[in-house]
Amino acid sequence: MTQLDTLAQDKFNRDLADLEQPEVYKLLLDLIAKKVDQMPLFSGKKKIYYFSAEFLIGKLLSNNLLNLGIYDQVKAELDQAGFNIEEIEDEENEPSLGNGGLGRLAACFIDSIASLGLPGDGVGLNYHFGLFQQYFEDNQQQYRPDTWLDQENFLKKSDKHFQVPFKDFTLTSSLYDIAVLGYQQDKHNRLRLFDLDTVDSSIIEDGSISFDKTDIEKNLTLFLYPDDSDADGEKLRIYQQYFMVSNGAQLLIQEAIERGSNIHDLADYAVVQINDTHPTLIIPELIRLLTTDHGLDFMEAVKITSQMVAFTNHTILAEALETWPMNYLESVSPEIADIIRKLDSIIKESYPNQASVQIIDENDTAHMASIAIHFGFSTNGVSQLHTDILKQSTLKDFYELYPDEFHGLTNGITFRRWLMDANPELSALLDRVIGEEWRQDSDLSELMNYQEDDQVLSEFSQVKHANKEALAHFLQDHQGVSINTDSIVDVQVKRIHEYKRQQMLALYIIHKYHDIKAGNKPETPITIIFGGKAAPAYTIAQDIIHLILSLSELIANDPEVSDYLQVVFVENYNVTAARYLFTAADISEQISLASKEASGTGNMKFMVNGAVTLMTLDGANVEIADRVGQDNVYIFGKEAQEIVRLYDEEDYVARDYYEQAAIKPLVDFIVSDELLAIGNSERLNRLHQDMINKDYFMALIDLEEFIAIKEKMYADYQDEKAWRKKGLINTAQAGFFSSDRVINEYNDQIWHVQVDD
Numbered sequence: 154m155t156q157l158d159t160l161a162q163d164k165f166n167r168d169l170a171d172l173e174q175p176e177v178y179k180l181l182l183d184l185i186a187k188k189v190d191q192m193p194l195f196s197g198k199k200k201i202y203y204f205s206a207e208f209l210i211g212k213l214l215s216n217n218l219l220n221l222g223i224y225d226q227v228k229a230e231l232d233q234a235g236f237n238i239e240e241i242e243d244e245e246n247e248p249s250l251g252n253g254g255l256g257r258l259a260a261c262f263i264d265s266i267a268s269l270g271l272p273g274d275g276v277g278l279n280y281h282f283g284l285f286q287q288y289f290e291d292n293q294q295q296y297r298p299d300t301w302l303d304q305e306n307f308l309k310k311s312d313k314h315f316q317v318p319f320k321d322f323t324l325t326s327s328l329y330d331i332a333v334l335g336y337q338q339d340k341h342n343r344l345r346l347f348d349l350d351t352v353d354s355s356i357i358e359d360g361s362i363s364f365d366k367t368d369i370e371k372n373l374t375l376f377l378y379p380d381d382s383d384a385d386g387e388k389l390r391i392y393q394q395y396f397m398v399s400n401g402a403q404l405l406i407q408e409a410i411e412r413g414s415n416i417h418d419l420a421d422y423a424v425v426q427i428n429d430t431h432p433t434l435i436i437p438e439l440i441r442l443l444t445t446d447h448g449l450d451f452m453e454a455v456k457i458t459s460q461m462v463a464f465t466n467h468t469i470l471a472e473a474l475e476t477w478p479m480n481y482l483e484s485v486s487p488e489i490a491d492i493i494r495k496l497d498s499i500i501k502e503s504y505p506n507q508a509s510v511q512i513i514d515e516n517d518t519a520h521m522a523s524i525a526i527h528f529g530f531s532t533n534g535v536s537q538l539h540t541d542i543l544k545q546s547t548l549k550d551f552y553e554l555y556p557d558e559f560h561g562l563t564n565g566i567t568f569r570r571w572l573m574d575a576n577p578e579l580s581a582l583l584d585r586v587i588g589e590e591w592r593q594d595s596d597l598s599e600l601m602n603y604q605e606d607d608q609v610l611s612e613f614s615q616v617k618h619a620n621k622e623a624l625a626h627f628l629q630d631h632q633g634v635s636i637n638t639d640s641i642v643d644v645q646v647k648r649i650h651e652y653k654r655q656q657m658l659a660l661y662i663i664h665k666y667h668d669i670k671a672g673n674k675p676e677t678p679i680t681i682i683f684g685g686k687a688a689p690a691y692t693i694a695q696d697i698i699h700l701i702l703s704l705s706e707l708i709a710n711d712p713e714v715s716d717y718l719q720v721v722f723v724e725n726y727n728v729t730a731a732r733y734l735f736t737a738a739d740i741s742e743q744i745s746l747a748s749k750e751a752s753g754t755g756n757m758k759f760m761v762n763g764a765v766t767l768m769t770l771d772g773a774n775v776e777i778a779d780r781v782g783q784d785n786v787y788i789f790g791k792e793a794q795e796i797v798r799l800y801d802e803e804d805y806v807a808r809d810y811y812e813q814a815a816i817k818p819l820v821d822f823i824v825s826d827e828l829l830a831i832g833n834s835e836r837l838n839r840l841h842q843d844m845i846n847k848d849y850f851m852a853l854i855d856l857e858e859f860i861a862i863k864e865k866m867y868a869d870y871q872d873e874k875a876w877r878k879k880g881l882i883n884t885a886q887a888g889f890f891s892s893d894r895v896i897n898e899y900n901d902q903i904w905h906v907q908v909d910d
């Protein structure tokens with residue numbers, strides 16, 4: 154009798170084959186829980202605490218089975234009983250605990266920390282409705298709360314509680330844990346998510362995502378702030394951040410004492426990595442706890458804290474830099490505000506004439522990044538280019554004060570999820586061609602020896618085609634759209650933001666639409682796919698979604714064009730959908746305005762799955778191009794230095810570009826009779842005006858080059874073998890972008906934690 158059959162009989166007194174799908178799902182949860190119960194925690198003197206407001210972990214069922222090394226066996230048992238493991242995974246809701254790149258990076262990092270055998274937990278919040286679910290109505294983005302907690306899941310309520318003192322009340326937290334299983338490890342780490350038992354979903358206005366913002370006890374962990382690379386200045390956010398870090402700080406001190414710390418040596422027991430500035434209040438909170446609860450004097454507490462906290466910056470966008478008015482902080486926690494004022498005095502005394510490095514500015518507003526840099530021991534950027542820009546411009550004055558504390562650590566992705574789990578066909582092909590070592594060391598470079606091998610290239614093509622079929626099924630089930638699996642699959646998936654320039658790809662679509670109508674039919678049909686959410690407060694981003702959806706409808710209903718060009722916008726893009734898109738893509742769109750995308754990590758997920766990147770020299774794209782060489786990527790557009798100069802000298806005038814003969818008709822088509830007949834005039838007119846008069850992220854500056862290079866790419870695709878060779882070289886060179894490499898670098902340069910083996 155199989156493992157699952159035995160469990161089924163214990164639990165239901167029936168055979169596996171007689172169960173319903175939800176029961177099988179529960180059985181698998183039980184099986185995994187049993188295995189986890191037998192696995193001790195990773196341990197050691199010093200432990201990593203990765204603090205993040207977001208952990209975009211994705212569904213865990215198959216990932217956990219894979220990490221436990223029982224995926225194939227379980228799949229076979231299920232097959233035998235007539236179940237399909239992918240259908241069973243439909244029973245699991247995707248945890249809704251992140252916005253985009255920053256949250257997904259945290260998920261990849263905790264996977265790698267465990268897979269490398271390091272003791273280290275993630276610390277965050279358990280948002281009951283997480284990020285909103287996106288759906289489309291009248292070609293516009295709409296919102297519904299994500300009820301992800303409704304289904305049985307991997308969260309386990311612990312018996313830990315802490316008291317968090319706010320100005321007017323004290324809240325008692327509850328701690329939930331999710332086991333983080335490293336790849337083929339016999340110990341595990343945890344994701345620690347704090348919550349409040351008093352949160353009350355009945356305060357949400359029916360079916361919407363609006364709620365009473367004042368009643369903290371009822372609303373604190375209801376929702377995740379829906380901003381990506383943006384900061385929303387509401388007070389509830391400070392409550393959330395302080396709740397997260399106060400709990401996390403109390404937890405880490407408690408655990409350190411249990412392991413033998415005498416408090417004075419706390420920095421030998423714990424290192425805290427903060428994922429951007431959202432957890433910065435851990436600095437004053439640690440100082441508060443060390444002085445008030447543990448009797449240290451202020452300067453000793455400051456010194457210990459400064460040896461414990463390391464800061465990662467994820468963006469140079471000014472609108473994303475967190476600043477809090479001191480009166481907000483005072484109304485949330487006067488003690489914390491008071492400590493921040495003391496830290497500010499230290500800096501004002503040390504650097505009296507340097508406005509740019511102060512903590513509190515002339516408007517009595519606190520700059521969270523300043524606190525993190527002055528009172529942490531490490532600041533890092535997330536790609537080489539991003540780190541250079543931090544050192545040379547955004548954080549130049551800080552870099553001059555602390556040159557040795559700056560690090561550049563290019564982001565990475567976990568191959569467990571983004572290759573093994575997402576693309577079992579490609580993984581099996583890799584096993585056959587280069588052996589299975591890559592599953593341990595992420596080294597795929599041996600594949601370079603097969604770039605001229607017809608057999609391998611043809612199998613590579615077959616895998617891509619099978620993944621296009623899987624994507625087609627997903628889109629059919631998910632939103633009733635059918636796509637041509639023999640078309641070129643060209644994908645841009647990421648949050649909707651002007652700097653990422655989805656609007657530039659929309660202008661290309663307008664160009665292509667007219668070109669096809671003029672009789673220039675593509676040899677191979679083209680499917681352009683978008684996915685991503687826009688923040689509810691970000692009007693222009695929603696206008697861009699509206700433009701793309703309206704174009705999609707126009708093209709689908711035009712028989713002259715629809716056989717050659719299709720535009721799809723995936724509804725509610727998330728980790729679950731991402732898997733199908735990264736593995737099916739021929740073309741990866743990484744077209745941000747140079748200097749603005751700190752790293753990007755989607756670029757790496759496409760690359761490892763053999764897509765060819767269309768890129769500006771931004772973020773980690775630069776390093777992708779360095780590794781695969783000029784023949785295997787398509788580069789266009791102005792470079793970062795030039796863009797930084799244009800901003801410094803306010804030297805970009807959108808209208809000058811708009812007036813050009815090749816550009817004007819494309820922009821003006823946004824408000825053409827054809828599109829206005831489909832779309833909303835207010836949205837289309839606003840976007841049109843914005844592009845002509847502002848275009849703050851310079852979609853027009855690179856448009857002509859973009860159109861030219863896209864045409865070249867589609868033409869090059871016609872040589873199937875040459876195209877797949879490019880894809881194969883991309884996969885072969887992707888090893889560097891494994892998050893295992895990144896975590897080893899963090900540990901060598903910043904954390905210095907011992908592997909537990």
Ligand code: KOT
Pocket residue numbers: 253254255256258380381382383384429430467468473474535564750751752753754772
């Ligand atoms: C959000 C709010 C405030 C500050 C920063 C952010 C932020 C940055 N959210 N996501 N990012 C992205 O982080 C990724 C991981 O490092 C990068 O790859 C990506 O370029 C950032 O935009």
